[in-house]
Amino acid sequence: MDNVIKNIIGKDISIGELFEEYRSQIEEHSSEVLNSFRGEAFDTFQETGIPSNKVENYKYTNLQPFFKGDFKFSIAPGKSEQNVEDVFSCDVDTLDTYTLYVVNGWYYPLNDLEGLPAGVRIGSLAQLSKDDPAFFKKYYGKRVPYLSDGIAAMNTMFAQDGFVIHIPKGVVVEKPIQIVNILMSEESLMATQRNLIVMEENSEAKVMVCDHTLSTDKFVMNSVTEGHIARDARLDFYNLQNQHNATTQVAGFYFEQHENSLVSTNNLTLHAGVARNNIELKLAGEHAEGRAYGLYLLDKNQHVDNFSYIDHAVAECFSDELFKGVLDDYSTGAFTGKIMVRPDAQKTNAYQSNNNLLLTNDAKINTKPQLEIYADDVKCSHGATVGQLDEDAMFYLRTRGINKEEATILLMYAFAYEVIEKIKVKPLREQIRGLVEQRFRGELDKCHSCVVCGQKGTEITCL
């Protein structure tokens, strides 16, 4: 089977045409449920296309140029996707986790997930959607805005694989579930990944998704993670991004929360090329609690755009957001904090803050709170700051013999720590604390080290 797709530009083929050309091949290998969404998604995409900065929600990141150029398009898993262990063996693991790999959007077939609690299902989206169509019909696509957002539509058109996590009623998974997403290829690659998390009533899990690039090729990743969190369920979700500069990743996280559930997301961008995160928490049951945190550490020409959307759909919910960024060189960043308080959502508590540290005059950040409040009994606060390193603190440290570089590292770390403190899984927090410090010291192998397990790939210089 030929899994190599023509160059989008080389053959002057648009993403839409590409889909039409390969639709039957995709559908032949996919489940009925996934296929049932493609038509409408395609119709939407034909209207929206890839969002430019003229689209309000993408104002600070024009994605169009990044989705153009010479790319192979990953339509089926290729050879490299089947030999992960040769390049990537995670045996230095200091964290006790259930670990699974996803390569270029494809669930790695040899994932070994022994010892999962009874009833817990972790596996491939392609496979599970064939094995359990009833389950998939109930959840798949229900929270993803594939009828309005061009990127979500494109993802839904091409969606074939990714991971699924299903935690049944009342089950607590103690060990964190770690997903290592790997991009590796011998040529520029555009890939799609679609994930589904379903947490039934009163279940609990900690999920960490760790994004890497293992070759220097140009990558474009369109990834969507959908989560359904039933009443009383608790999900801790971490995304650690450590990708090289020639990577563009658009990652959508769409979580729906029911009564008394608790979701906490933490998007930690240690290194990226162009990254756009769409983080949506829909608080759809009373007393649901949604927490969205993020930390982005940028230098050179990196660009990170976090778009968060907290939807208070019903009364008595709580949300808290904290995003912090350190921007060096001529990097750019954006934060949008959309909070919707619907008319029935009385007694809403919503807090948001975005703080940025600019280390140079060339670094830029756009930060925008976007509050739409249609209820009257609401407590809502938001704040954004953009600042430089505290000169007084810098002087204080220097008078104690600490040089400027070291003092800068201490202060950058001090700035970031508030977000790191939000990480509840202690070994993970310690690990990330160390990584952030390494990152500030310029010691983190930006291109290759596996954030969570410390594994390094081959020696390749960064851009």
Add this chain to the structure above:
Amino acid sequence: MLSIKNLHAKIEDKEILRGIDLNVKPGEVHAIMGPNGSGKSTLASVLAGNEMFEVSEGEVLFNDKDILDMAPEDRAREGLFLSFQYPVEIPGVSMVNFLRTSLNELRKYRREKPFSASEFLKIMREKKNLVEIDSNLTNRSVNEGFSGGEKKKNEIFQMAMLEPKLSILDETDSGLDIDALRVVANGVNKLKRPDNATVLITHYQRLLEYIVPDYVHVLYHGRIVKTGGKELAHELEANGYDWIKKEFEDQ
């Protein structure tokens, strides 16, 4: 040890130090007094290397080295210590990490081996006893949420850790309760050696009863306008600064 000649410094074209002359020898204690806004903290800050101030004239030799072109960290490594009038809170930087980095930087400069974690903790325990600092404070971020007095004690604790040659204590006594004042003063006295020196900036005679100065200087309008022995402090306590201001204006 310290020799200041005709030191002028300004900020945003406003001249604050207008020709300071001061000599400090090893083993000496100097007190600098003077009305609010006269330039005491500015002098301390300029000596420590604060780049906010521009030195427009003069010379400062510390152990025979010209320090005006030195970075603040190098002055500290040479053995200069400033206890801040207003110590800065640095949330997120732990006391332990801060002190250990600081101490090891100084050692590195002197080509000594960095302290291991356990050696460091041992020294920290010793010095903590010396200044009777609350154990919990060293488990927190630098000065974060410390009370006024705790911040001052923390400065002396750092001084004890770093063992400087010259310590400039900028109003370390203000904000301390009577017991704390005694503890701080005792700390300073215990750290006193024939080869180090102390400059005390203070408004109150009280501190000088515990730490007896060899010289008392009055700084007024950016200049040292009067120098005397410890009895000068008594005179100031009794009569205030008016007579000095008058003397100055008459000149």
